[in-house]
Amino acid sequence: MDKSTSIQPEKRPRVVLGGKRGAGSVFSPLATQRIYLIVESVGGGESVSDLSPFRPHREIMGILGGECKISKTKRGVMLEVARKSDEEKLTKMKELGGIKVKLARDTYLNTSRGVINHKDLRGSKEEEFVECIPDVISARRIEIKRGEERIKMNTYVLTFDSPTPPSEVKAGYLPVKVRPYVPTPMRCFRCHRFGHGRDRCRRNIDLCVKCGEPGCDRSYKCLNCKGDHPASSKNCPKYLGEQAILRYRAHNGGTFGQARAAVVVEVAEIVRTGCVGRTCPEGDGPRDSTK
Numbered sequence: 582m583d584k585s586t587s588i589q590p591e592k593r594p595r596v597v598l599g600g601k602r603g604a605g606s607v608f609s610p611l612a613t614q615r616i617y618l619i620v621e622s623v624g625g626g627e628s629v630s631d632l633s634p635f636r637p638h639r640e641i642m643g644i645l646g647g648e649c650k651i652s653k654t655k656r657g658v659m660l661e662v663a664r665k666s667d668e669e670k671l672t673k674m675k676e677l678g679g680i681k682v683k684l685a686r687d688t689y690l691n692t693s694r695g696v697i698n699h700k701d702l703r704g705s706k707e708e709e710f711v712e713c714i715p716d717v718i719s720a721r722r723i724e725i726k727r728g729e730e731r732i733k734m735n736t737y738v739l740t741f742d743s744p745t746p747p748s749e750v751k752a753g754y755l756p757v758k759v760r761p762y763v764p765t766p767m768r769c770f771r772c773h774r775f776g777h778g779r780d781r782c783r784r785n786i787d788l789c790v791k792c793g794e795p796g797c798d799r800s801y802k803c804l805n806c807k808g809d810h811p812a813s814s815k816n817c818p819k820y821l822g823e824q825a826i827l828r829y830r831a832h833n834g835g836t837f838g839q840a841r842a843a844v845v846v847e848v849a850e851i852v853r854t855g856c857v858g859r860t861c862p863e864g865d866g867p868r869d870s871t872k
Contacts, residue, residue, distance in 0.1 A: 615744060615834070616668050617690035621657040622680050629657050632678040640677060644670055659687065690836060692718065694762035695746030698736040701755055707737070714750050716742045738762055744834035761831035766823035773804055773812035775823045822848040 620637075622628045629637065630653050637658060641649055650661040658677075662668055672684055710720035723736040739759070741747065746759050768775050771782040773790055789797040791811045793804030801809045805819035814820065825848055830840035841848070 616662050616665070617687040617744070618660040618662065618668065618671060618684055619654065619656055619658070619687050620660065620674075620677060620682050620684050623683050624681055627680055629677050629680055629682055630654070632680070636678045641671070644674060657682075690834075691742070691744055693741050693744055693746045693831070693834060695739050695741060695759040696736060696762050697739060697750065697752075697757045697759055698734075699752070699755065699757050700735055702735050702737065702752060702757070703733075705737075705752065710737065710739055710752070713753065714739075716747075717750070718742050745832070761828075763824070763828045763831045766820055766827060768812070768820075775805070775819065 620629055634651075634653075638651055641651060641660065645662070645667050648663065649667065652659050652661075660671065662671070668686075674682065674684060676682060707720040707722055710717050717739050719740040721738045723734045723738065724731050725734060726732075739746070739750070746761055749756055749758055751757075766775050767778060769777050769782045770779045770790075771787050772784045773788055773793065786795050788795060788804065790813050791797055792800055792802050793812065801811055803810050803812050803814065803817055803819075805812055806817055808814075808817065810817060825844050826837065826840045829844050830837060833840070833843070
């Protein structure tokens with residue numbers, strides 16, 4: 582490809598959609614700390630997801646006598662409740678619609694991740710966060726590689742046993758601010774679409790990341806947005822849209838579909854114009870300090 586037509590790297594804008602909880606968000610955040618439960622059939626036979634939607638709804642509302650959001654999933658039926666007392670009532674349920682069932686918390690939706698950074702954490706161990714901080718179920722220290730040397734940073738990614746992370750934790754006597762961890766959008770390295778990895782891709786032919794075709798013609802054409810850049814570009818409107826959804830979910834919890842619905846207008850505008858209306862110079866990714 583001619584150097585004169587090559588794409589020069591640009592400073593990537595950091596999308597902020599939804600804002601931080603309690604920070605004047607332009608969106609109405611999801612109800613905080615909701616509990617997500619999965620109802621699955623046991624012993625084989627008919628699945629609860631095959632039942633008419635009327636009977637499960639009638640029986641569950643009869644147990645709770647209050648608000649509960651019910652939706653269908655591949656595993657069975659998902660329930661969203663706002664109170665611990667509602668969860669305790671539902672765990673006593675042994676049958677639903679005449680089918681024997683088991684009920685458990687959804688591991689993915691009932692956990693969240695947050696990033697902490699402080700120079701005084703340089704001597705801390707990962708297991709100390711799990712042992713000493715309530716609701717922390719795992720901790721991972723960020724490391725970077727410089728040459729052959731791996732350097733441990735003063736930044737940790739904590740996993741919390743709650744749908745959204747707290748705004749602050751106490752690391753012993755030290756109060757430390759927590760920022761929601763925003764993951765990088767998942768892109769398949771075979772078809773270069775977002776939302777799945779190569780091992781789950783339905784295509785059996787590798788597509789070129791530059792032109793989106795099986796055989797590369799060396800001209801840039803993103804197969805996600807049809808723009809003149811490769812599908813791996815961090816400035817791709819589709820990438821920025823996926824990033825916006827993940828950022829909203831990191832701040833507010835809920836399912837990916839709920840986050841997508843909450844920012845659908847802004848994402849559509851990003852894809853249409855290729856522009857980001859609001860930016861955050863610092864972003865929410867892990868920041869490190871070794872001093």
